[in-house]
Amino acid sequence: MSIESLILPLLIVIPLIGAVATLFMGGEKQKYAKWVAGVFSGITLIVTLYMMYAGFEDWTVFTVGYDWIDTSSVHIGFDLMVDGLSVLMIFLTALLTLLVVVFSSAESDRANYFHTLLMAMEVGLMGVFMAADYFLFYVMWEVTLIPMYFLISWYGGPRRHYAAIKFFIYTHVASLVMLIGIFAMGWECMAVTGTMDFGFDTMAEIMPATSQAFQVAVFALLFFGFMVKMPSVPFHTWLPDAHVEAPTAGSVILAGVMLKMGSYGIIRICLECFPEGAAYWQWVIIAIGLISMVYGAYACIAQTDLKKMVAFSSISHMGMVMVGIGCLSDIGITFAIFQMFAHGLISAMLFMVCGFTGHAVGTREMPLLGGLAGRMPIYATFMMIAFMASLGLPGLVGFWGEFPLVYGFYEFIKAEGVMWLLVFCLLTLMLTAGYYIWAMQKTLFGPETKKIDLEHVHDISKPEFVALAVLAVLVALFGVWPDAALSFIDPYVDFLVGVL
Amino acid sequence: MFVEEIFGDYAAFAPIIIMLISALILPAVHFAGKRHTVTWAVALVFAVVSMAVNAYMLVDGFTGTTLGVYEYDAYTGVMLLLFQIVLFLAILVSNASTETTRLHVGAYYALLTGATTGMMFVAGSSDLLTIFVGVELTSISSYALVTMKRNDSRAAEAGVKYVIVGGLSTALTIYGISMIYGLTGTTDIAAIAASTAIDGMNWILAIGLVCMVAGYGFKIAAVPFHMWAPDVYEGASSPVSLFLATGSKKMGLSVFFQIFLVLFVAGSSLSAICGEEVQYLFAIIAAFTMTVGNVVAIAQNNIKRMLAYSSIAQAGYILIVMAVMTDYALASGMFHMFTHVFMKGGAFLIVGALICAGLGEKISDYKGLAKRSPFLAAAMLLFLFSLAGIPPLAGFTSKFFLFSSALGGVDGLTSQWVWLAFIAILNSAISLYYYARVVKAMYIEKGESTEKIKIPAVFTxxxxxxxxxxxxxxxxxxxxxxxxxxxxxxxxx
Known part of the structure; x- marks a missing residue:
């Protein structure tokens, strides 16, 4: 067994050990839980970095598999894979889990369970992005739900029970619809090969050859499941609730990685397996993307809660990803994937900053805030970096997520002769710049607020600084050197465009 | 094989013979010693021996027929194993449970064993009448078991309801059987399926089939014949509720498989006449059973009643097999029956254990359980999430197989039952809501008491x-x- 074939299972096993270890650190020992979680998520990140550095066959595909369930009618494998699409998501998962553990090191209420949930979350997310079997994929997809449910309902804000159950039911129903699509694929596979083989590779061979009606129907079922997760208007309402009530750590993972599960699924499964379905639904995808983009940005303007505003901006940015995917073109998909990565870094920063506002100042309501820059200069700097990156300032990573994506969309609509659709993109960019700059003005600058007591506010602590600084460096690094990420994405998109 | 050496021509009957001996000597053991623990131990030993013999026969691939009526094959073996697991769990905790009768201990274990014998007899029968006899043996034993929780008016009410409804279902069943017998001149199921006496749809056939569906529908508490189940499970002691919900309901489902699947298996002369209609009949019953079970469960405050309605819903899921009628569906239905034994059985065990520890049966009594007993709360969480179908637990895997079977025909994808799969999956989502309520009470809400809970070791x-x-x-x-x-x-x- 070569070392390479061990890496992928390790990425699941290491956080799993971390989760089990912290689970049993109750009582006096719970103050060490964060160190254990930090060590295990750190090792996971190191393994991930080694994997990215070593590279496998030019980032086409690397798989490792074991038979799991193998009866006369069903074949299910414990198959893992990594390629140019998933490697960045895996990196995000490993990075953000570690940073969240660092950022939340002050958490003292049932600290061991808190870290168990974070590590369990990492297991599920790693599994989703590495699974190469539909059964395994679905299992991991659902495994991510439970830790998030408890993170929100144990460590969340005042309306946490409502938000947690809403989150759970929305995404659970959506994934059940997706499950029906997976069943249909299984039986189609049965008709062709004689067994239900849920492996990605088998399905990727069989599915593109199926009839158009089948592709259209199954694409819709799967797409629905992914779309709710992204989330897209009109199934987005769980997200603002979940974010507002979730603890900072939960929000960071939720926005940074979990939302990407949706767009990852669309690209990995819907596009790879059902090219004809994708062509049939192309305009629906674009319409949903455009509506989410504009509606999300528009809703941001109306928010007074800083965190809720950032939540809606996530909807807007994920709408942009959807538009990029909808172009079904090389440039569109490339930068949709890049935007997923960029948004992962930026939204993590955004939610850390907002979460910090909540517990340092005592409120996140913008009308109550003002002039914080004077008392909290470091915090203000990070907030400005995050906001600027998110609105797409050139030189930061957000720019590369947005500008080429809009260009790809422009190329597409020009070919289709519907240039007026560009209005939506411009409107979104304008609104985005508007709400961020406005929010900065209201919270950071101007005269110091008299509405709340600012005597005891303090600037960010050391661990929080470390987490935010790492993200800020990455945001700037990928901003000037986007090729570092694009070199992973390119080979994959070349392959995908060949399928479409 | 040693079973054949000992039992000779009766080898196929071996697990049942052991059970029968147990049922007959248990009252005597109790009268001789008057020691509860001894009677319990004897019952347990017989149950384990019977299970071991059956497991050996199953793994060995034994097939055989005894007396021309009882046929042991892989199907019989698997069903027997299921019933024996249920019996084992029920007996195991009966002695420690404070709900179990202290008066008629011998009779109690004899009835449990006798009821299981009936189930086991059903599983190997291929004749309408022998199936009927087996079902009656189980039913009559169960009536007595339910009322054995004395000094509880709810148990008396449950018993009376159970007897009346059971009597009605028996009458309907035997009436249906007589119609079919009148039409074909045989009660052998395979012979009826191949019978040439039926040359088209007629009223006698329709009444016969519908009466049988209704009669056995009562046994599995399929909607609209489900009203008795919540009362009975609530009134009976927890080990008996466990036994009824996981065991005797599975017998009813097995009866459906053995009668209707065999009668209407693709290619039989009956299936050509009304196969499609019967499939749709079952599909509609399945859809209503799972929906009513899940929706009504939301409104329950008593955990036993909630589990009862969730059992009804689970039976609805398994009835998908009857609509789809393929090998794969049957295999996945049987697999779901197994996982259901452990998850629903486990939930009833926890309820029973907590009753012994002095906790109530209301969901609100479970508030703060995670603090009072982390083990029980975690176990209950697992069982409930498994029932709701959250991976990677057993309930998810079996539902994955079962629901996927609704989309498959004999050779690949069919769209005929896609709607049924959708209803099943929607129901699965609804069920999550009421299971999550219990989880919320246990883990998130604060209870009045923080005293640690101690439960009997056998329950653990x-x-x-x-x-x-x-x-x-x-x-x-x-x-x-x-x-x-x-x-x-x-x-x-």
Missing amino acids: VAIVICVVFVIVLGVYPQLIFDYCETAAAALLL
Whole structure:
């Protein structure tokens, strides 16, 4: 067994050990839980970095598999894979889990369970992005739900029970619809090969050859499941609730990685397996993307809660990803994937900053805030970096997520002769710049607020600084050197465009 | 094989003979010693021996017929194993449970064993009348078991309801059987399926089939014949509720498989006449059963009643098999029956254990359980999430197989039952809501008392067994699914 074939299972096993270890650190020992979680998520990140550095066959595909369930009618494998699409998501998962553990090191209420949930979350997310079997994929997809449910309902804000159950039911129903699509694929596979083989590779061979009606129907079922997760208007309402009530750590993972599960699924499964379905639904995808983009940005303007505003901006940015995917073109998909990565870094920063506002100042309501820059200069700097990156300032990573994506969309609509659709993109960019700059003005600058007591506010602590600084460096690094990420994405998109 | 050496021509009957001996000597053992623990131990030993013999026969691939009426094959073996597991769990905790009668201990264990004998007899029968006799043996034993929780008016009410409804269902069933017998001149199921006496749809056939569906529908508490189930499960002692919800309901489902699947298996002369209609009849019953079970469960405050309605819903899921009628569906239905034994059985065990510890049956009594007993709360969480179908637990894996069967025909994808799969999946989502309520009460809400809970050791053992199987069957379903596939092939030859 070569070392390479061990890496992928390790990425699941290491956080799993971390989760089990912290689970049993109750009582006096719970103050060490964060160190254990930090060590295990750190090792996971190191393994991930080694994997990215070593590279496998030019980032086409690397798989490792074991038979799991193998009866006369069903074949299910414990198959893992990594390629140019998933490697960045895996990196995000490993990075953000570690940073969240660092950022939340002050958490003292049932600290061991808190870290168990974070590590369990990492297991599920790693599994989703590495699974190469539909059964395994679905299992991991659902495994991510439970830790998030408890993170929100144990460590969340005042309306946490409502938000947690809403989150759970929305995404659970959506994934059940997706499950029906997976069943249909299984039986189609049965008709062709004689067994239900849920492996990605088998399905990727069989599915593109199926009839158009089948592709259209199954694409819709799967797409629905992914779309709710992204989330897209009109199934987005769980997200603002979940974010507002979730603890900072939960929000960071939720926005940074979990939302990407949706767009990852669309690209990995819907596009790879059902090219004809994708062509049939192309305009629906674009319409949903455009509506989410504009509606999300528009809703941001109306928010007074800083965190809720950032939540809606996530909807807007994920709408942009959807538009990029909808172009079904090389440039569109490339930068949709890049935007997923960029948004992962930026939204993590955004939610850390907002979460910090909540517990340092005592409120996140913008009308109550003002002039914080004077008392909290470091915090203000990070907030400005995050906001600027998110609105797409050139030189930061957000720019590369947005500008080429809009260009790809422009190329597409020009070919289709519907240039007026560009209005939506411009409107979104304008609104985005508007709400961020406005929010900065209201919270950071101007005269110091008299509405709340600012005597005891303090600037960010050391661990929080470390987490935010790492993200800020990455945001700037990928901003000037986007090729570092694009070199992973390119080979994959070349392959995908060949399928479409 | 040693079973043949000992039992000779009666080898196919061996697990049942052991059970019968047990049922007959248990009252005597009790009268001789008047020691509860001794009677309990004897009952347990017989149950284990019978299970071991059956497991050996199943793994060995034994087939045989005794007296021309009882046929042991892979299907029989798998069903027997299921009933024996249920019996084992029920007996294991009966002695420690404070709900169990202290007066008629011998009779109690004899009735439990006798009821199981009836179920086991059903599983090997291929004749309408022998199936009927087996079902009656189980039913009559169960009536007495329910009322054995004396000094509780709810138990008396449950018993009376159970007897009346059971009597009605018996009458309907035997009436239906007589119609079919009148039409074909035989009660052998395979012979009826191949009978040439039926040359088209007529009223006698319709009445006969509908009466049988209704009669056995009562046994599995299919909607609209489900009203008795919540009252009975609530009134009976927890070990008996466990036995009824996981055991005797599975017998009813097995009856459906053995009668209707065999009668209407593709290619039989009956299936050409009204196969499609019967499939739709079952599909509608399945859809209503799961929907009513889940929706009504939301409104329950008593945990036993909630579990009862969730059992009704689970039976609805399994009835998908009757609509789809394929090998794969049958195998996955049987697999779901197994996982259901452990997850629902485990939930009833926890309820029973907490009653022994002095806790009430209301969901609000479970507030703060995670603090008072982390083990029980975690186990209950596993069972409930498994029932709701959250991976990687057993309930998810079996639902994955079962629901996927609704989309498949004999050779690949069919769209005929897609709607049924959708209803099942929607129901699965609804069920999550009321299971989550219990989880919320246990883990999130604060209870009035923070006193630690101590439960009898055997309950811990039984619950651990269930936890282990809920996890093992979730990640390694082949342990049982392989046998289910063989069994399905054996029944639908």
